[in-house]
Amino acid sequence: MTEIKTVCIVDDDIIFVEITKRVLQKSGFFNDLLIYENGDSALNGLNKIIGNGGHLPKIILLDLNMPLMNGWEFLDQLSKVLYKNKISVFVASSSNDPNDINKAKSYQSVVDYIVKPICNDDVIRIIKTYNDQTQ
Secondary structure (H helix, E strand, C coil): CCCEEEEEEECCCHHHHHHHHHHHHHHCCEEEEEEECCHHHHHHHHHHHHHCCCCCCCEEEECCCCCCCCHHHHHHHHCCCHHHHHCEEEEEECCCCHHHHHHHHCCCCEEEEEECCCCHHHHHHHHHHHHHHHC
16 A cells, blocks of 8 residues: 555544544554644645645545535635645545535545544545555
8 A cells, every 4th residue: 555645634623633643643654644623724724835835635634514614615615726636535524414425425526435533444445545546
């Protein structure tokens, strides 16, 4: 399996973020984590990375329910930017509503939907899905 340099977590739940950081770091497939508490700060951060000539994260773990800009609004904005095809979005939500799952998967940048919390098996699935998608 391929090592993925940078993963971005977009979620306002501090406990979820801390647990997910530990699970991702334990996997050894990720070198760096970017963390944003809402879609607005994530878009600003990604645009800043591009502006500074940096490398975008390969994967975003995106929550749907956040303040300022929720996950749906983030996905709508992401679909308008040039770098959208360079990032694989995995929605990570506590919602297991089939309507949310189907809506999320209707976005071109969303490759999978994971119901929280994220465990080791989910990380393996993320890596496998990412590898399958990029080959």
